[in-house]
Amino acid sequence: MTIASEALKEKLIIIAEHNEISAQKIVTTLKAKGYTDIRLASNGDEIYQLIKPYSDQPEAIGLLVLNASLPGCKAQEICESLASTRAASFIPVVILNDDDFICDFDHCRSPCGDCLTYKINTPVNTQELLLAVKFLLSLKLERQLRLRQEEQLINELAAKNVIDAKLKFLIAHDELTGLFNRSSFERQLRLILNRSNKTQKDGALLFIDVDRFSLINELEGFEVGDRLLVELAILVRKQVPPGSLFARIGADEFCLFLENKTKKQAQTLAETIKYTVDNFRFFTGEVCYSASVSIGIATLDNAISAFHPGEMILHARQACNFAKSNGRDNIWIYSSEDLSVQERRRDIYWVPLIRKALRENHLFLVFQPVVQLSDGYISHYEVLLRMRSESNDLITPDQFIPVAERTGLIHGIDLWVVENAIDFLAALPAYMSHVSLAINLSSSAFQYPDLLSTISDKLEMSWVDAGRLTFEITETAAVDNFENTRHMINKIRALGCKFALDDFGAGFCSFNYLKTFPVDYVKIDGQFIRNLLDNETDQILVRSMVEIAAKLGKKTIAEFVESPGTALKLREIGVNFGQGYAFGKPDRNLLDSKVSIAILQAAQQSPLLIN
Structure with missing residues (x-):
């Protein structure tokens, strides 16, 4: 016996029979075959009272054995309402029909279509009754399973339709706001x-x-x-x-x-x-x-x-x-036509070129001499950056450095310049161990803590004397983040490096910051040097800068020295060093320390700058 068959025998069977002898015979027959829940009804009202408690769970009712001539009962209507529905509430009916009772059950001779009824003539043949009961209960179970599967399929299809609709909506819309994506x-x-x-x-x-x-x-x-x-x-x-x-x-x-x-x-x-x-x-x-x-x-x-x-x-x-x-x-x-738009377009053009230059080493250094004006000898060299294009054309920093500063690539350039400048010093022969370099750093360089570790590690690995390095920072950059910059400069100076304040005089508070800023050199801004010979005001301002710097223990460097006459005037004022085309253009090779004197002598056809 299967589990399903056992479950069927536990379902409620209602015997609607007013003949007590016939009813008892049916009950005895069914119980003998293991059917456990059997209840009797002697009229139509009792059938209703027995079914009513199961209105919420009709599947608990197995079937109804109904005498067609039961008092107070319209047998044909009961069959049609209980056994002919496609819903889960259907109940099979075994109809007991007395040959003397006339009713229209010809269409219910056997279960077919959507009607689960079976007619048995009385007196009841118990074997036929048992077969009918077992058959109808099995069909009821089968139909319930089919209806559940259909309902499940409908639910799954409905859920799928909902999901499909939601996916279609999400494909075109933002899930959070419901707006288009x-x-x-x-x-x-x-x-x-x-x-x-x-x-x-x-x-x-x-x-x-x-x-x-x-x-x-x-x-x-x-x-x-x-x-x-x-x-x-x-x-x-x-x-x-x-x-x-x-x-x-x-x-x-x-x-x-x-x-x-x-x-x-x-x-x-x-x-x-x-x-x-x-x-x-x-x-x-x-x-x-x-x-x-x-x-x-x-x-x-x-x-x-x-x-x-x-x-x-x-x-x-x-x-x-x-x-x-x-x-x-x-x-x-x-x-x-907006300048900001044009600037952004330049950024878009230059950013990949700068990245590629850093990655494929298309950057290189050139050196411009800084001359000691008292005797004409080269004091040190300023390191200047250049880029080489794919067609091997020279690209000056004014074309790509502003872009690098705006886009955050400048820090990588700063570190590249520092590392390669130190490597350059380390590669010089022993007789050039006196050569020193001045390295320009960007305005944001001192806001990155890895600058200090890069300088320190590179000096340690290369064995280059820290005193051969001077770092230049513009006055504007120093003022923008004064405390952080001063703190970082003090740490780098502790390694033995020197510092120069570039473009001095360009700001409104130059002398105030000079008083507290830890630098060794002051580079006078070129705007005061270009017309020095013809502008008395520039001479007065430069003289005041030199005097104040001297009193504060700092040496002065004049930029844009483009003629011997300007060099002589700067020397007369007391400027310590000069830098410009009068002494040499930026070049990848270093000049001999006495070449500057020869250049000035040739220019004036007389000994210059020598006591």
Whole structure:
């Protein structure tokens, strides 16, 4: 006997028979075969009372044995309501039909279609009854399994349809805000741009960035940050004209395209959005935050067709970056003539070239002599940087150093120059062990702690005397981060290196910083040297710089010395060293220490600079 057969025998069987002898015979027969839960009903009301408690679990009722002539019972209606339904509540019926009782059960002679009934003539043949009961219970079980499988399949299909619909939505939309995502936005924008190019319509793209959004994530967590983004998206959406294309394309970045809107209309809407966000207050717990946005605007120029949405988004994003760099909570309109735009284009061009130069060693050093004006001998050399292009052309630092400073590549260049300058000194022959170098460092060099370790490690490995190195830092860079810079300079000077303050006199507080800044040399800015011979004011200023530097124990170096006459005047004023084309142009080879004297003598055709 299977487990299923045993389970069937535990189900409720109702014997609806008013003939007590016949009812008892049926009960005895079924119990003898193991059916345990058998209950009797002598009329239609009792059938209802027995079935009623199982209204929530009809599967617990096995079947009904029904005498067709049962008092107070419409047998045919009961069969049709219990045995003909496709629902899980169906109950098979064995119909006991007296030959003297006339009823229409011909269609229920055997179970077929959706009707589970079986007619047996009375007096009851027990064998036929047992077969009918077993057969109908088995069919009931089979139908229940089939209905459960159909229901499960329907549920699975419904769930799959829901998942498919959700996936289709997520493919085109941002899950957090419900706005279009970047790929969907670009796809629809491309269609709009193609249409606008044909019809010569206006249009504007607003790139909206939430200012300092990362602070919310850091202070309150990502969940609060997500809630802020949702509320801001709803806030901005209320200001957006119907039919506009609004999308979230980054963590805290949104794009809004306004079709057939002029630059002025776009700017007006941007100001409305900015004002609305400025007045928005975001609460989390007892804390209240305010928010602001930076907005960049790129417009369609009817004279120039735009075919790719990425280009328009890029322009709007660049404008947004300019808005952020100009104080945030700002609006900026993109213009190809904007100096900032041209500067950004240069950055895009130069960054890969600089990276490649660092990686493939396309940088090299040249050296310009710094001459001691008292006797004309070379004191040391300033290290200058050059780049070699792929076509072997010379690239001067004024073309790539500003880009490196803006893009953060300057630190790698600083370290490259330091390491290669020390390697150069280490490779010189013993008779040139007196040669010293002055190395220019960027304004950010002293903000990186690895500069100190690089210098220290390189000196230790190369056995180069630290006193042969002088590091130059501009006055502007020193002032920008005064305390950090002074702290780092003191540590590097402790290794034995020297320092020079470059471009001295260019700032407003030069003498004040000179008093407290730990440098050995002061390089007088070239603006005071170029016209020194003809400008008495420059002479007075240079003289004052020399006197103050001397009293503070610092030596002076004049840049841009381009004639012997200027060198003589600087010597007369008391400047210690001179540097410029009068003594030699930057070169990869070092000059002999007496060449400077020969150059000046040839220039003036008389002994110069020698006591």
